[in-house]
Amino acid sequence: MVTHDIRKRLLYSKYLLSRAKNTQAEGSELAVAVSLPMLHDAVELLMYSVTDHIGIGSSWNFMDFWGKVKQSGRAEPGHKIPLGQLNDLRVGFKHKWTLPHSQTVLDLMPRVEAFCEETARDLLDCDFQKLSLADLISDSDVRQTLSEAEQELSKGDRAKAFLNVRLAFDKLHRLITNDVALVRKPHGIEMPNNLLPSKTVTGIKNLQGVVFNLVDVVNRLMIGIDPVRYRFLMSNTPAVSWTMAGTYQALYPHDYSNVSDEVFNKCFGFVVDVALNASR
Numbered sequence: 001m002v003t004h005d006i007r008k009r010l011l012y013s014k015y016l017l018s019r020a021k022n023t024q025a026e027g028s029e030l031a032v033a034v035s036l037p038m039l040h041d042a043v044e045l046l047m048y049s050v051t052d053h054i055g056i057g058s059s060w061n062f063m064d065f066w067g068k069v070k071q072s073g074r075a076e077p078g079h080k081i082p083l084g085q086l087n088d089l090r091v092g093f094k095h096k097w098t099l100p101h102s103q104t105v106l107d108l109m110p111r112v113e114a115f116c117e118e119t120a121r122d123l124l125d126c127d128f129q130k131l132s133l134a135d136l137i138s139d140s141d142v143r144q145t146l147s148e149a150e151q152e153l154s155k156g157d158r159a160k161a162f163l164n165v166r167l168a169f170d171k172l173h174r175l176i177t178n179d180v181a182l183v184r185k186p187h188g189i190e191m192p193n194n195l196l197p198s199k200t201v202t203g204i205k206n207l208q209g210v211v212f213n214l215v216d217v218v219n220r221l222m223i224g225i226d227p228v229r230y231r232f233l234m235s236n237t238p239a240v241s242w243t244m245a246g247t248y249q250a251l252y253p254h255d256y257s258n259v260s261d262e263v264f265n266k267c268f269g270f271v272v273d274v275a276l277n278a279s280r
Contacts, residue, residue, distance in 0.1 A: 002124050006049045007131075010120060013049070014131050015276075016042035017113065018269050024106060032102040033093055039105075039112050040090040043083060046116050050123045062087050069123065077119045082111040133268070137275045142172045146271060153264060158256040159238070165267045166237035167248070172271060173225075176278045182219040185212055224277045229270045236263050 002010070020038035023031050040062075047065045051058055056072050063084060070076040086108050092098035120128035134146035149164035188208055196204075217227060236259065239251040 009049045013042045013045040036090045079115040133272045162237045169271045185215045
């Protein structure tokens with residue numbers, strides 16, 4: 001059984017892998033290169049968790065890890081060659097500004113994931129895949145709702161899984177906005193019937209809608225919410241309306257049986273990112 005501290009480090013290791021994947025998904029050569037330090041840090045967090053757990057100290061370099069584990073009498077972990085390549089690419093990028101070949105970095109991702117899963121299993125008796133990033137969230141209600149989303153996905157109820165991701169975001173957004181002074185929406189302009197031409201009235205109403213949307217965008221930016229990822233979440237999760245009493249109604253615009261795990265993971269990861277950003 002690992003300690004609470006080591007489990008938290010494993011969660012951050014998995015979180016960094018998730019961030020690296022999201023960065024790589026941007027598709028540019030630079031974005032893929034920027035994912036290298038995240039991959040390297042994820043692996044190092046796991047390595048230090050192992051060496052602390054089995055008591056072999058922390059005074060060693062990245063490539064010493066395999067020998068240190070073997071010297072302790074345990075089986076040497078695998079994937080030394082590809083992770084050595086990861087280390088070399090990271091050094092070249094960070095210290096010499098040598099951009100790596102993008103496909104080479106992308107090909108390393110599954111090897112890094114395999115290393116983390118196998119090393120956590122063999123040396124920490126921990127299922128790395130089953131670690132939930134929801135556990136990084138401090139608020140118990142948001143954390144529980146996100147955990148239920150993962151559980152529903154594993155049971156095959158994809159609609160409920162996506163709904164819970166949206167509910168978790170709404171709860172989190174409410175918590176964040178309670179602590180921040182946001183821009184208030186202006187009051188709408190009331191226009192008596194027949195006072196202005198109909199085209200003028202329509203134009204004013206359209207302008208009001210634009211202003212209200214801009215206020216929403218500014219407020220989201222103020223609390224650190226990425227507007228692109230926000231739109232992705234909104235377009236891929238059920239629409240939810242809340243009552244003053246805290247109950248909600250959901251409208252399902254998609255057949256969620258056809259929405260991929262990748263989309264779920266992007267939505268889930270966005271909520272985790274917002275929560276961690278808010279906790280700073």
